[in-house]
Amino acid sequence: MGKRGRKQGSSGEHSKAQLLSIAADEFAEHGYFSTKISTIVKKAGVTQPTFYLYFPSKEAIFQELVGLFRNKFALLTKKSRLETGLELDSLPGRIAIGLTAIFQFFYDNRSLTKIGLYLSDDAEEIKNDIVQLITENLESEQRDGYFRTNVEMRTVAESLVGIMERLTATYLFQDKKKPEELAREIVDLLLYGLQVK
Amino acid sequence: MGKRGRKQGSSGEHSKAQLLSIAADEFAEHGYFSTKISTIVKKAGVTQPTFYLYFPSKEAIFQELVGLFRNKFALLTKKSRLETGLELDSLPGRIAIGLTAIFQFFYDNRSLTKIGLYLSDDAEEIKNDIVQLITENLESEQRDGYFRTNVEMRTVAESLVGIMERLTATYLFQDKKKPEELAREIVDLLLYGLQVK
Amino acid sequence: MGKRGRKQGSSGEHSKAQLLSIAADEFAEHGYFSTKISTIVKKAGVTQPTFYLYFPSKEAIFQELVGLFRNKFALLTKKSRLETGLELDSLPGRIAIGLTAIFQFFYDNRSLTKIGLYLSDDAEEIKNDIVQLITENLESEQRDGYFRTNVEMRTVAESLVGIMERLTATYLFQDKKKPEELAREIVDLLLYGLQVK
Amino acid sequence: MGKRGRKQGSSGEHSKAQLLSIAADEFAEHGYFSTKISTIVKKAGVTQPTFYLYFPSKEAIFQELVGLFRNKFALLTKKSRLETGLELDSLPGRIAIGLTAIFQFFYDNRSLTKIGLYLSDDAEEIKNDIVQLITENLESEQRDGYFRTNVEMRTVAESLVGIMERLTATYLFQDKKKPEELAREIVDLLLYGLQVK
DNA sequence: TATGAATGAGCATTCATTCAT
DNA sequence: GATGAATGAATGCTCATTCAT
Numbered sequence: 001m002g003k004r005g006r007k008q009g010s011s012g013e014h015s016k017a018q019l020l021s022i023a024a025d026e027f028a029e030h031g032y033f034s035t036k037i038s039t040i041v042k043k044a045g046v047t048q049p050t051f052y053l054y055f056p057s058k059e060a061i062f063q064e065l066v067g068l069f070r071n072k073f074a075l076l077t078k079k080s081r082l083e084t085g086l087e088l089d090s091l092p093g094r095i096a097i098g099l100t101a102i103f104q105f106f107y108d109n110r111s112l113t114k115i116g117l118y119l120s121d122d123a124e125e126i127k128n129d130i131v132q133l134i135t136e137n138l139e140s141e142q143r144d145g146y147f148r149t150n151v152e153m154r155t156v157a158e159s160l161v162g163i164m165e166r167l168t169a170t171y172l173f174q175d176k177k178k179p180e181e182l183a184r185e186i187v188d189l190l191l192y193g194l195q196v197k
Numbered sequence: 198m199g200k201r202g203r204k205q206g207s208s209g210e211h212s213k214a215q216l217l218s219i220a221a222d223e224f225a226e227h228g229y230f231s232t233k234i235s236t237i238v239k240k241a242g243v244t245q246p247t248f249y250l251y252f253p254s255k256e257a258i259f260q261e262l263v264g265l266f267r268n269k270f271a272l273l274t275k276k277s278r279l280e281t282g283l284e285l286d287s288l289p290g291r292i293a294i295g296l297t298a299i300f301q302f303f304y305d306n307r308s309l310t311k312i313g314l315y316l317s318d319d320a321e322e323i324k325n326d327i328v329q330l331i332t333e334n335l336e337s338e339q340r341d342g343y344f345r346t347n348v349e350m351r352t353v354a355e356s357l358v359g360i361m362e363r364l365t366a367t368y369l370f371q372d373k374k375k376p377e378e379l380a381r382e383i384v385d386l387l388l389y390g391l392q393v394k
Numbered sequence: 395m396g397k398r399g400r401k402q403g404s405s406g407e408h409s410k411a412q413l414l415s416i417a418a419d420e421f422a423e424h425g426y427f428s429t430k431i432s433t434i435v436k437k438a439g440v441t442q443p444t445f446y447l448y449f450p451s452k453e454a455i456f457q458e459l460v461g462l463f464r465n466k467f468a469l470l471t472k473k474s475r476l477e478t479g480l481e482l483d484s485l486p487g488r489i490a491i492g493l494t495a496i497f498q499f500f501y502d503n504r505s506l507t508k509i510g511l512y513l514s515d516d517a518e519e520i521k522n523d524i525v526q527l528i529t530e531n532l533e534s535e536q537r538d539g540y541f542r543t544n545v546e547m548r549t550v551a552e553s554l555v556g557i558m559e560r561l562t563a564t565y566l567f568q569d570k571k572k573p574e575e576l577a578r579e580i581v582d583l584l585l586y587g588l589q590v591k
Numbered sequence: 592m593g594k595r596g597r598k599q600g601s602s603g604e605h606s607k608a609q610l611l612s613i614a615a616d617e618f619a620e621h622g623y624f625s626t627k628i629s630t631i632v633k634k635a636g637v638t639q640p641t642f643y644l645y646f647p648s649k650e651a652i653f654q655e656l657v658g659l660f661r662n663k664f665a666l667l668t669k670k671s672r673l674e675t676g677l678e679l680d681s682l683p684g685r686i687a688i689g690l691t692a693i694f695q696f697f698y699d700n701r702s703l704t705k706i707g708l709y710l711s712d713d714a715e716e717i718k719n720d721i722v723q724l725i726t727e728n729l730e731s732e733q734r735d736g737y738f739r740t741n742v743e744m745r746t747v748a749e750s751l752v753g754i755m756e757r758l759t760a761t762y763l764f765q766d767k768k769k770p771e772e773l774a775r776e777i778v779d780l781l782l783y784g785l786q787v788k
Numbered sequence: 789t790a791t792g793a794a795t796g797a798g799c800a801t802t803c804a805t806t807c808a809t
Numbered sequence: 810g811a812t813g814a815a816t817g818a819a820t821g822c823t824c825a826t827t828c829a830t
Contacts, residue, residue, distance in 0.1 A: 015810080033230035037804060047812050049806075058804065088393070124366065131367075147391040155364070155382050156391065162363025163356040169321065170328075170355055185352050193390030194344040194353065196285070209793060234821065244795050249822065409789085427624035431825060441791050443827075452825065482787070518760065525761075541785040549758070549776050550785065556757025557750040563715065564722070564749055579746050587784030588738040588747065590679070603814060628800065638816050643801065 016054040018044045023061050028111035031119060032062060062115070069109070069116030070126050076102050077130050081137040084144050091146055092191060096183040099164070103179035106168050114173075117165060127165070131157045160190065213251040215241045220258050225308035228316060229259060259312070266306070266313030267323050273299050274327050278334040281341050288343055289388060293380040296361075300376035303365050311370075314362060324362070328354045357387065410448040412438045417455050422505035425513060426456060456509070463503070463510030464520050470496050471524050475531040478538050485540055486585060490577040493558075497573035500562050508567075511559060521559070525551045554584065607645040609635045614652050619702035622710060623653060653706070660700070660707030661717050667693050668721050672728040675735050682737055683782060687774040690755070694770035697759050705764075708756060718756070722748045751781065 022043045026035040037058055041051050055061040080098025082091075106113040116126055134157035142153055163186055171177040177185075219240045223232040234255055238248050252258040277295025279288075303310040313323055331354035339350055360383055368374040374382075416437045420429040431452055435445050449455040474492025476485075500507040510520055528551035536547055557580055565571040571579075613634045617626040628649055632642050646652040671689025673682075697704040707717055725748035733744055754777055762768040768776075 036802090048804085049813090050811055052805070053810070127363075128367070145393065148389075148393050151386065151391060152382065155368075156386060158363050158367055159360040159383070159386060162359035162361070164359070166324075166355050166359025166362065167352070170325070171352075185349065186356070189348065189353060189356060189390070190386070191390045191392050192345075193386070193388045193392075194348060195388050195390075196342065196345050212793080233819090235819095245822075246796085246824080247794055250794075255821070427622075430823090442825085443792090444790055446826070447789070521757075522761070539787065542787050545780065545785060546776065549762075550780060552757050552761055553754040553777070553780060556753035556755070558753070559757065560718075560749050560753025561746070564719070565746075579743065580750070583742065583747060583750060583784070584780070585784045585786050586739075587780070587782045587786075588742060589782050589784075590736065590739050606814080627798090629798095639800085640802080640816055641814080644815075649800065 015044070015046055015050065019046070019051060019054060020061065020065065024065050024111040024115065027062060027065065027119060028114040062120070065112060065115050066120045066122055066126075069112045070122070070129075072105060072109075073102070073116065073126065074129060074133065076105055077133045077137075082141050082144070082146065086144075086146070088146070092184075092187045095191075096180065096187050099183035099186060100179045102164070103168065103172055103182050107172055107179055110173060113168065117168065127161050131161050134160060156190070160186070163190075209251075212241070212243060212247060216243070216248060216251060217258065217262065221262050221308035221312065224259060224262065224316060225311040259317070262309060262312050263317045263319055263323075266309045267319070267326075269302060269306075270299070270313065270323065271326060271330065273302055274330045274334075279338050279341070279343065283341075283343070285343070289381075289384045292388075293377065293384050296380035296383060297376045299361070300365065300369055300379050304369055304376055307370060310365065314365070324358050328358050331357060353387070357383070360387075409438070409440055409444065413440070413445060413448060414455065414459065418459050418505040418509060421456060421459065421513060422508040456514070459506060459509050460514045460516055460520075463506045464516070464523075466499060466503075467496070467510065467520065468523060468527065470499055471527045471531075476535050476538070476540065480538075480540070482540070486578075486581045489585075490574065490581050493577035493580060494573045496558070497562065497566055497576050501566055501573055504567060507562065511562065521555050525555050528554060550584070554580070557584075603645075606635070606637060606641060610637070610642060610645060611652065611656065615656050615702040615706060618653060618656065618710060619705040653711070656703060656706050657711045657713055657717075660703045661713070661720075663696060663700075664693070664707065664717065665720060665724065667696055668724045668728075673732050673735070673737065677735075677737070679737070683775075683778045686782075687771065687778050690774035690777060691770045693755070694759065694763055694773050698763055698770055701764060704759065708759070718752050722752050725751060747781070751777070754781075 019040060023035070023040050026040055026043075035058075037048060037051055041048050044051075051061075055064070076098075080095075080101065082094055082098075086094060106117075117123055120126070131154070135154045138147065138153040138157055141147060142149060147153075167177070167182050167186070171182060172179065216237060220232070220237050223237055223240075232255075234245060234248055238245050241248075248258075252261070273295075277292075277298065279291055279295075283291060303314075314320055317323070328351070332351045335344065335350040335354055338344060339346060344350075364374070364379050364383070368379060369376065413434060417429070417434050420434055420437075423429075429452075431442060431445055435442050445455075449458070470492075474489075474495065476488055476492075480488060500511075511517055514520070525548070529548045532541065532547040532551055535541060536543060541547075561571075561576050561580070565576060566573070610631060614626070614631050617631055617634075626649075628639060628642055632639050635642075642652075646655070667689075671686075671692065673685055673689075677685060697708075708714055711717070722745070726745045729738065729744040729748055732738060733740060738744075758768070758773050758777070762773060763770070
């Protein structure tokens with residue numbers, strides 16, 4: 001048995017995963033600069049040199065976390081593109097599914113999301129990428145006749161990202177609304193607007 | 198003439214204003230922690246003790262900037278409430294006016310806006326306040342019959358703030374769209390949605 | 395009339411005296427290093443340059459205060475030498491008179507005394523001078539047959555100064571005993587000792 | 592051998608002890624405020640961060656030194672209480688033993704003593720504690736019939752501390768008298784006084 | 789006699805990072 | 810795989826002091 005009774009051969013992996021997880025929480029809670037390596041290692045029960053065994057620098061572990069978020073977020077976004085040939089009636093529900101998945105991911109990965117969406121210097125870049133993907137989705141869907149044509153889809157994509165960003169912070173992370181609720185309300189708003197019918 | 202050719206008697210005020218302005222730019226560009234007092238004073242052409250003549254700490258000057266933004270933003274938001282008795286036709290235009298004013302303020306005060314909207318620890322609080330104000334506006338306007346009733350106005354307010362936040366960063370500050378354009382597009386999207394007519 | 399209605403021509407003197415008095419209290423309460431010129435001038439209602447109009451430096455005003463104490467203390471000590479030809483019976487009373495005068499001076503000039511007796515770098519030197527004077531007094535008095543001869547008077551003088559120093563701090567400045575009481579008790583102890591008769 | 596030829600494994604302890612010892616000398620010689628951390632570490636041959644590895648602040652290392660003095664001083668004072676049933680003849684000698692031990696401690700720990708007895712903000716408190724202990728000793732001894740009863744023992748204790756304080760500074764630390772000499776002279780003075788027999 | 793404004797010089801403290809073992 | 814011990818390089822902040830008026 002490895003030390004402390006863990007399964008042998010995984011001690012290193014465990015330490016690294018441990019550090020990543022704790023670092024995520026620390027960064028999310030205190031921001032990049034106020035997060036101290038000394039705090040992370042203390043919470044992980046290892047020493048500072050051990051940290052540098054797994055990560056070349058503070059910046060590096062942060063970027064590793066950013067990368068994790070970035071990949072997953074992009075993946076989910078890509079998967080949310082609607083198939084062609086859908087009934088107009090089914091649109092709202094189908095759109096909501098994709099959004100729900102994203103919100104669920106955010107919800108399940110609070111610290112990671114805070115890092116990737118708000119804290120990182122790359123946050124803008126990440127969101128830009130997502131906007132690009134969403135724009136492509138929307139334009140494709142627009143060509144499929146799902147949306148009206150006299151509206152600029154990039155702006156809609158930007159808006160959607162802005163909405164998601166904000167509602168995630170104020171509703172999702174405050175446990176005031178669930179992923180599906182948020183998804184549904186956003187769809188309702190963006191599809192039908194506020195006008196009196 | 199006072200030293201360095203400035204008008205006498207206002208030297209102190211000038212130094213303080215100078216420091217505030219430069220600090221705003223530095224904070225906006227590098228963030229709170231990477232902004233050094235030493236850099237600010239160097240750019241202002243004064244020494245470090247002079248800085249502490251006008252501000253008790255780095256934190257204090259930052260908060261002073263945050264306060265400036267906060268007050269102005271809240272003021273503009275309050276002023277954007279619509280009067281009663283408007284024709285439905287004039288709604289889009291009237292709403293756009295308030296938004297335009299806010300975007301114009303953001304545009305004219307880029308650094309301050311970055312600080313108050315994105316960088317400050319109080320950014321969330323500030324936006325929450327604005328959301329509250331907007332919610333009140335919207336609900337009042339909703340009661341005036343300007344908007345459909347089966348939609349939760351607080352969520353709309355949150356969404357609107359999210360949209361403004363995002364479009365400010367990606368369009369306004371990138372000089373890709375002007376305040377009025379942004380205002381108009383937002384109104385169009387939020388009023389009529391994406392649905393095919 | 396001078397400004398603020400004071401008698402003309404004395405404004406400068408007043409400022410200087412004011413500064414000295416406030417400085418004494420500040421030094422006494424906070425020590426040399428923790429006393430700030432900025433605090434002194436604030437309490438005196440003048441500006442920093444005004445301070446330097448009257449004193450060349452922080453060190454200088456401190457030394458001026460030390461000097462005031464030193465002179466007065468030495469004077470009182472000299473005056474306490476006993477005349478020749480006294481009755482042995484009257485000794486305790488006569489000795490007590492000199493001590494009382496000194497304690498009274500300490501009591502009336504608390505801040506100054508703290509500075510000269512405890513805080514100043516010259517405190518040791520000042521006390522040494524006093525010890526020297528007292529030694530001379532005691533030896534003279536010893537030759538007059540007032541005291542036993544098999545005791546080293548310099549040591550007695552040192553002891554006396556040590557006792558005064560301590561009782562001043564713990565009894566006099568705490569308002570627990572009055573000058574005369576202290577004087578009498580010291581005389582009793584030093585004259586008769588603790589031995590059981 | 593460890594680096595710099597020291598025995599391995601105790602390097603940390605050694606650094607800390609080194610810093611404590613040097614700090615004591617520096618504080619004793621220059622006072623709290625004029626003592627610079629930079630000087631201490633330079634003399635100890637380490638860098639500033641190393642200092643903060645062992646002490647959280649300048650204040651903290653100073654207090655650690657004060658504590659060391661305080662404990663040892665109190666211990667020695669307690670041990671100096673006289674047993675009951677002593678011959679009156681043996682009193683002077685027995686009292687001198689306790690005083691000698693204290694003076695010896697002062698002599699062997701000059702810097703520490705200066706700090707604890709003169710420099711520290713707690714010096715008065717420390718001496719008050721000692722006065723309290725001595726008062727208890729003296730009163731107990733007075734009840735044992737060792738001393739006359741018409742004298743207030745707290746005042747005697749204060750006086751004794753004042754005398755010790757002063758003679759330590761002027762005789763002991765100047766290498767003019769040895770611990771035993773000082774002890775004996777004090778006993779002689781306080782026991783028999785100055786009166787002509 | 790007095791001041792508004794400014795500064796030179798310094799000091800404690802912090803933190804990511806690295807050896808030697 | 811892990812650590813005890815140490816450091817290079819900053820950085821915010823303070824304070825006595827001065828100049829021009």
